[in-house]
Amino acid sequence: xxxxxxxxxxxxxxxxxxxxxxxxxxxxxxxxxxxxxxxxxxxxxxxxxxxxxxxxxxxxxxxxxxxxxxxxxxxxxxxxxxxxxxxxxxxxxxxxxxxxxxxxxxxxxxxxxxxxxxxxxxxxxxxxxxxxxxxxxxxxxxxxxxxxxxxxxxxxxxxxxxxxxxxxxxxxxxxxxxxxxxxxxxxxxxxxxxxxxxxxxx
Numbered sequence: 001x002x003x004x005x006x007x008x009x010x011x012x013x014x015x016x017x018x019x020x021x022x023x024x025x026x027x028x029x030x031x032x033x034x035x036x037x038x039x040x041x042x043x044x045x046x047x048x049x050x051x052x053x054x055x056x057x058x059x060x061x062x063x064x065x066x067x068x069x070x071x072x073x074x075x076x077x078x079x080x081x082x083x084x085x086x087x088x089x090x091x092x093x094x095x096x097x098x099x100x101x102x103x104x105x106x107x108x109x110x111x112x113x114x115x116x117x118x119x120x121x122x123x124x125x126x127x128x129x130x131x132x133x134x135x136x137x138x139x140x141x142x143x144x145x146x147x148x149x150x151x152x153x154x155x156x157x158x159x160x161x162x163x164x165x166x167x168x169x170x171x172x173x174x175x176x177x178x179x180x181x182x183x184x185x186x187x188x189x190x191x192x193x194x195x196x197x198x199x200x201x202x
Contacts, residue, residue, distance in 0.1 A: 025064070047071050074096075134178050141200055
């Protein structure tokens with residue numbers, strides 16, 4: 001797959017220069033550091049969601065974004081929720097592995113111009129998939145809504161008249177249910193947005 005992608009890049013973007021091919025984020029960042037000091041250098045990383053090393057896709061995305069790299073996600077794992085998650089967290093484009101070479105070219109060109117792009121089949125999947133609803137218990141909803149609204153854990157526990165550990169357990173259980181549904185709430189901002197979207201915040 002890497003060889004095929006590299007071939008398509010060279011074929012359809014003859015002015016592009018490939019500085020790394022492999023499956024190691026560490027090695028890629030090391031190579032990028034060697035050329036990062038060059039003026040007018042813009043780099044796009046074609047990232048597979050599954051690198052085969054057990055790493056988390058969001059962690060990989062964030063590490064690359066922190067290095068000022070633009071990210072084109074290429075993956076067969078094209079659920080609508082996964083696409084939304086990666087684009088919301090900063091990916092410039094999302095292309096399925098079944099897309100044609102022109103889609104990859106358009107995605108890379110878009111990424112270099114700070115424009116989001118998704119291949120047509122991905123766009124259709126986004127339009128056709130219904131929203132996922134997560135069933136939370138009353139206590140989980142209450143704890144999550146209080147915590148997402150800005151309360152600290154001790155304040156949540158006090159408001160619900162429960163122990164701090166119980167309040168934490170409710171929040172963690174709610175997070176796990178969202179994760180199981182494909183919604184990754186990695187920080188308090190994500191919690192706030194999701195709670196707002198689900199009508200948990202008044």
